[in-house]
Amino acid sequence: MNIKRTAAGLCAALLLAACFTGCGSSASDPASNASGASAAISGKVSTGGSTSMEKVVAALQEGFAELRPDVTVTYDPTGSGAGITGAMEQTLDIGLSSRDLKDSETGVTGTVVALDGIAVIVNNTNGVDDLSIEQIAAIAKGEVTNWSELGGADVKIAVIGREAGSGTRDGFESIVGVEDVCAYDQELTSTGAVITAVSSNEGAIGYASLSALKDTVKAVTVDGVVCSESTVLDGTYAIQRPFVFVTNDSVEPSAAVLAFLAFAASPEAADLIRIAGAVPLA
Amino acid sequence: MKKTNRTRDFVEVVMNVIFFTAGMAAILFTALITVYLFISGLPAIGEIGILEFLFGTRWASTADEPSYGILPFILSSFYGTAGAVLIGVPVGLLTSVYLSKVAGPRTARVVGGAVELLAGIPSVIYGLIGMIVLVPAVAELFDLASGATLLAATLVLSVMILPSIVSASVTALNAVPPEYEQASLALGATQMETYFKVSAPAAGSGIAAGIVLGVGRAIGEAMAVMMVAGNVANMPGLFRSVRFLTTAIASEMGYSSGLQRQALFSIALVLFLFIMALNGFLNRVLKGGRHHD
Numbered sequence: 276m277n278i279k280r281t282a283a284g285l286c287a288a289l290l291l292a293a294c295f296t297g298c299g300s301s302a303s304d305p306a307s308n309a310s311g312a313s314a315a316i317s318g319k320v321s322t323g324g325s326t327s328m329e330k331v332v333a334a335l336q337e338g339f340a341e342l343r344p345d346v347t348v349t350y351d352p353t354g355s356g357a358g359i360t361g362a363m364e365q366t367l368d369i370g371l372s373s374r375d376l377k378d379s380e381t382g383v384t385g386t387v388v389a390l391d392g393i394a395v396i397v398n399n400t401n402g403v404d405d406l407s408i409e410q411i412a413a414i415a416k417g418e419v420t421n422w423s424e425l426g427g428a429d430v431k432i433a434v435i436g437r438e439a440g441s442g443t444r445d446g447f448e449s450i451v452g453v454e455d456v457c458a459y460d461q462e463l464t465s466t467g468a469v470i471t472a473v474s475s476n477e478g479a480i481g482y483a484s485l486s487a488l489k490d491t492v493k494a495v496t497v498d499g500v501v502c503s504e505s506t507v508l509d510g511t512y513a514i515q516r517p518f519v520f521v522t523n524d525s526v527e528p529s530a531a532v533l534a535f536l537a538f539a540a541s542p543e544a545a546d547l548i549r550i551a552g553a554v555p556l557a
Numbered sequence: 558m559k560k561t562n563r564t565r566d567f568v569e570v571v572m573n574v575i576f577f578t579a580g581m582a583a584i585l586f587t588a589l590i591t592v593y594l595f596i597s598g599l600p601a602i603g604e605i606g607i608l609e610f611l612f613g614t615r616w617a618s619t620a621d622e623p624s625y626g627i628l629p630f631i632l633s634s635f636y637g638t639a640g641a642v643l644i645g646v647p648v649g650l651l652t653s654v655y656l657s658k659v660a661g662p663r664t665a666r667v668v669g670g671a672v673e674l675l676a677g678i679p680s681v682i683y684g685l686i687g688m689i690v691l692v693p694a695v696a697e698l699f700d701l702a703s704g705a706t707l708l709a710a711t712l713v714l715s716v717m718i719l720p721s722i723v724s725a726s727v728t729a730l731n732a733v734p735p736e737y738e739q740a741s742l743a744l745g746a747t748q749m750e751t752y753f754k755v756s757a758p759a760a761g762s763g764i765a766a767g768i769v770l771g772v773g774r775a776i777g778e779a780m781a782v783m784m785v786a787g788n789v790a791n792m793p794g795l796f797r798s799v800r801f802l803t804t805a806i807a808s809e810m811g812y813s814s815g816l817q818r819q820a821l822f823s824i825a826l827v828l829f830l831f832i833m834a835l836n837g838f839l840n841r842v843l844k845g846g847r848h849h850d
Contacts, residue, residue: 326812353814420702431702438788439619440812455620460703460798461787464808475693478702 316343318531323351324358324371327442328518331389332371334551339538346531359383362521368532370521373442374449385519388539389553392485392507393447393514394494396470398477403427405496408513412451414480417458422478433460435472435481447482450514482514486552507554518553591829598826601625601819610823616790616800618809618817625820627827629792633799634831637707637782638775641714646768648715649722650757653764656723657730658752669727676720684784687713692785699796705787707799713781718771725770729763730756762842769839777832779803802828 322332329352336348353361355372362370362383376385395411397403403425406414413419414432423429436459437444443466448454463469466487473479474491481492485502488494494502497513506512520539522528528536538544545555602610605625613626652672656665688705691712696704733756741751757764779801787798788808800808806821806828813821 326814329812352812431700433696433703435703438808438812439617440809440814440817442812445619455617459787459789461705462789462798462800462808464783464788464811471688472705475689476696476703 315345316530316534317345318347318529320346320348320368320529320532320535321351321366322348322358322369322371322520323353323361323367324521325355325373325442325518326352326440327355327373327391327446328371329442330551331518331548331553334547335535335539335544338544338547339535342538343531343534346534348535359521362523365523365526368522368528369535372519372521373446373516375517375519376521382525383521383523385521386536386540387517387556388520388544389518389548389555390507391446391516391518391553392502392504392512393443393450393482393516394485394488394502395480395482395497395514396473396488396492396494397480398473399491399493400477401427401430401493403495404493405499407498408451411497412453415448415451415453415457430478433476433479434458435461435463435469435476435479437466437469437482438462438464443482443484446516447514450516484552485554486549504554508556594822594826594829597819597822599823601816601823602826604816605820605823610820611827614792616805618813618820623816625816627802627805627824629790630800630802630805630824631827633707633786633793634776634802634828636793637710637714637786637799637801638772640707640711641718641775642768642772644711644715645718645722645771649719649767649771650726650764652719652723653726653730654752654757657727658748658756672720672723675716676724680717680778680781681784683713683717684781687781687785701796703787703798705785705798706796707786707793708795710782710786710799710801713785714775714778717778717781718775721770721774722764722767725767726760726764729760729767732763733759765842766839769835769842773832773835773839776835777803777828779807783807802831 332350336350339346339348355374358367358370358372359376359380361367372385373391376383395406401422403422410425415434419425420432421429422432434457436457448457461472463472466483469481469483470487470489470492473481485507500506500512502512507515520536548555610625610627612628613624614628615624615626616629617624656669660668687709691709692704694704695701695706695709737755737759738751741755782801783804786801786804788800788804789798790800791797793799802824806824809817810821
């Protein structure tokens with residue numbers, strides 16, 4: 276009896292193991308093809324820069340670690356400026372920037388790996404469906420304080436945003452042009468908290484990553500364009516920004532760096548990027 | 558099997574060592590935290606300038622020209638706590654007198670149990686209920702765009718400090734010698750006169766300790782405050798969104814870097830010193846009480 280049981284257990288374990296190895300290899304095969312190398316690669320890829328890209332990079336790190344366990348990918352959240360500088364000064368293999376490169380930033384190449392769409396959200400009971408960038412800026416700065424001024428009901432506007440340092444806040448404020456002049460009524464520490472607060476306050480307006488949107492709030496159209504993956508991709512939705520990998524032109528990238536860059540552009544990475552809240556290009 | 562004296566002695570020694578280590582651990586942790594806070598909190602204060610840091614009225618840690626003034630946080634914490642005491646102490650005191658002197662044993666058990674339960678509710682639940690019930694109510698009542706204000710935070714805190722005040726005060730009131738009250742009643746004072754003019758003063762130090770405990774809880778509370786205060790670094794106003802010392806640390810820690818991060822440690826140091834001062838004061842009150850007995 277005992278022996279029988281043990282044997283059965285062993286069989287089950289073997290079956291499970293076979294299944295796992297099977298799954299594992301079938302999953303990694305296309306990915307390793309995508310990265311264009313089959314030999315084991317080891318080494319280090321140092322990345323750093325944009326704090327907004329933290330989630331995307333973390334997701335890529337995780338996915339890449341499964342594929343190439345011998346490569347360590349580091350990430351240092353120092354801000355887009357520092358990321359680009361790091362790539363220029365060759366202290367980083369890949370600089371991370373959540374804005375396009377400026378003309379003055381030469382000697383480096385930017386590769387857009389994903390796009391970040393930021394939706395402007397209001398309460399479901401709000402009658403206003405469309406806002407222009409100028410109107411949004413006026414609201415954020417506290418120049419417009421009642422929805423009736425925008426064709427809505429006579430309800431006071433509560434501006435709800437994220438805490439200083441948040442990538443979503445940084446993105447929203449820089450694109451709308453209200454950096455450091457926002458007159459917030461509430462600063463909350465997560466996208467979920469902003470959505471909850473907006474859903475429970477009739478006059479609230481806030482912003483959230485496209486991927487985090489729920490039915491409990493209404494995303495307004497910006498200059499007539501709905502915020503969706505396709506409008507972000509074709510560039511018609513205005514409140515969006517690129518996530519850029521910045522590499523130095525005069526440095527020959529190592530095999531590990533090349534593998535990571537290839538992985539970031541692969542269809543497997545696209546799913547990870549989507550889960551991390553951004554819109555993948557692949 | 559009889560234990561010999563030697564094994565007994567051995568066990569004694571081992572237990573002694575274990576107790577000693579446990580006692581030392583508490584001291585070690587306190588010392589570690591203190592030293593760490595000073596080491597990580599002082600550089601930013603030095604860089605910003607102590608006057609600019611403590612009395613600056615503008616906090617914009619991620620602006621192009623950052624500014625690190627924490628006066629709004631200090632004042633918000635102060636006003637919020639003071640307001641909570643203003644509301645919580647009278648209610649708590651009356652509750653304690655009722656529980657200790659007036660209520661029958663069965664009612665006292667039910668009410669006392671409810672107060673104890675209040676102490677056991679996690680602060681995130683206070684925050685949640687405050688956010689969903691109180692904040693919209695404040696907005697509605699005072700016609701505000703957003704109800705997440707100093708007022709909402711004060712109200713939540715005043716409920717949160719009730720258990721500290723009540724439990725300490727009830728213990729103190731129960732310990733008042735019955736002869737005091739009997740003498741007062743025999744002299745013709747009414748029951749209410751006796752409770753408020755004889756019992757309460759006699760229990761004074763215990764009640765004071767309860768209040769200081771409550772103040773400690775209010776000033777150190779982060780979660781519930783964060784959920785109802787709005788967290789904007791405004792100078793405090795009853796109907797404005799404010800940020801407390803605790804929430805200033807909690808809300809920006811996640812993405813902070815460089816001087817901003819160091820400044821958050823400096824805020825922690827300031828908060829720590831506040832709480833330390835409060836504890837010192839509490840110890841003096843308690844010692845005074847023992848002396849009095």
